[in-house]
Amino acid sequence: MASHRKPRQRPLAGGTVRTAATLALAGAATATAFDGTSQADPRLTPTQVKAEVDRLYVEAEEATERYNGAKEKTDRAQRTLNALRDEAARRTARLNTARNALGSLAASQYRSGSLGPAAQLALSDDPEEYLERAAFLERAGDRGAVAIASVQRQLDEVRALRAKADEVLEGLRADQTRLSRNKAVVEGKLAAARRLLARLTAEERARIEAADGPGTDVGSGGGRTDRASRGGGGTERTAPPSGRVQAPDPRAAQAVAFAYGAIGKPYVWGATGPGSFDCSGLTQAAWRSAGVSLPRTTYTQINAGHRVSRSQLAPGDLVFFYSGISHVGLYIGGGRMIHAPHPGAPVRIAPIDQMPFAGASRPS
Known part of the structure; x- marks a missing residue:
């Protein structure tokens, strides 16, 4: 009779054990490398972290401006859809x-016209009265034809409105998909920057923040102060140096005054105020306070008004940076601007030579 016992399993030989262990360690190392959190990775210096974080912030801002453009388009499509639906209703x-x-008119004609005209004339006690009534019915028939044509026209209009609404809705859904995709890119870049900064000590992070250039210190008392000089020192102040804004016209002066009032408010991507801003949200809000409507994004704001050269800059002008026109600030004179830099850096004053200059425009 054949035995049904399981065959005895032999232990792994020494060489086999070593091979399996090597493969397991290699797999673990690979997984750790993909995770990007290996403690064995060489530690980046604070300077290298700053360079990488700066790169991520620039890429995040490019994605933010794409997000702003997609959101503006989405909001516009939603307003159009709502208007079409209201009109269709x-x-x-x-x-x-x-x-x-039309139904009431048809029912009335049906009741009065159940007999043929010849029979109604033959049975009528007053043929003259019948002829008068027949003329009235003929006119009523004309009105019925007009009513039918009106109903048909209105029906066609409603169908056209609903078709247009469906078309706008389809485009809106595509815009919302792009919006979500751009949002995910922004959040991914910012999360990567936060992970890098988390590797540093508090002192190292403070040095990186200071290396962003002169700007705003938010004191423990909540007041906002500006380190005016390029070196970060100088007299602290909460208003323009002369007590009033020097600008070529009242609207530019108002835009600059608004920007001064925003100093110290946090950067939040996609925000247009009043409590927080991204870069183009700040410039849009500043000029809106002066009664001038600017587009939402950096790459559209640069075409608002007319272009000016760097040598012709005046307070209130918009100054743009990077080859992708992904950052904007409000020029205040003296080679400086007020801008919303990036997450963790509030609205502040900075020199315009802090970033690669790409152009300037003067809203009108």
């Missing part, structure tokens, strides 16, 4: 009223 109500009136 109003016209549907009028159509239903016209249909009810």
Whole structure:
């Protein structure tokens, strides 16, 4: 009789054990490398971390401006869709009223016209009265034809409005997909920057923040102060140096005054105020306070108004940076601007030579 016992398992030989262990360690190392958190990775110096974080912030801002553009388009499409739906509802109500009136007219004609004209004339006690009534019915028939044509026209209009609404809705959904994709890119870049900064000590992070250039210190008392000089020292102040804004016209002066009032408020990507801003949100809000409507994104704001050269800059001008036109600030004179730099850095004053200059425009 054949034995049904399981064959005895032999232990791994020494060489086999070493091979398996090597493969397991290699797999673990590979997984750790993909995770990007290996303690065995060479530690980046604070200077290298700053360079990488700066790169991530620039890429995040490019994605932020794409997000801003997609959101503006999405909001516009949503407003158009709402208007189309409202108009379709109003016209549907009028159509239903016209249909009810047409139904009443048809029922009346049916009741009065159940007998043929010859029979009604033959049976009428007063043929003259019948002829008068027949003329009235003929006119009523004309009105019925007009009512039918009106209902048909209104029905066509409602159908056209609904078709247009469906088309806008389809585009809106595509815009929302792009919006979500851009949002994910921004959040991914910012999360990567936070992970890098988390590797540093508090002192190292403070040095990196200081290396961003002169700007705003938020004191323990909540007041906002500006380190005016390029070296970061100088007299602290909460208002323009002369007590009033030097600008070529009142609207530019108002825009600059608004920007001064925003100093110290946090950078939040996608924000347009009043409590927080991203770079283009700040410049848009500043000029809006002066009664001038600017587009939402950096790459559209640069075409607002007219271009000016760097040598012709005046307070209130918009100054743009990087080859992708991904950052903007509000020029205040003296080679300086007020801008919203990036997450963790509030609205502040900085020199315009802090970043690669890409152009300038003067809103009008």
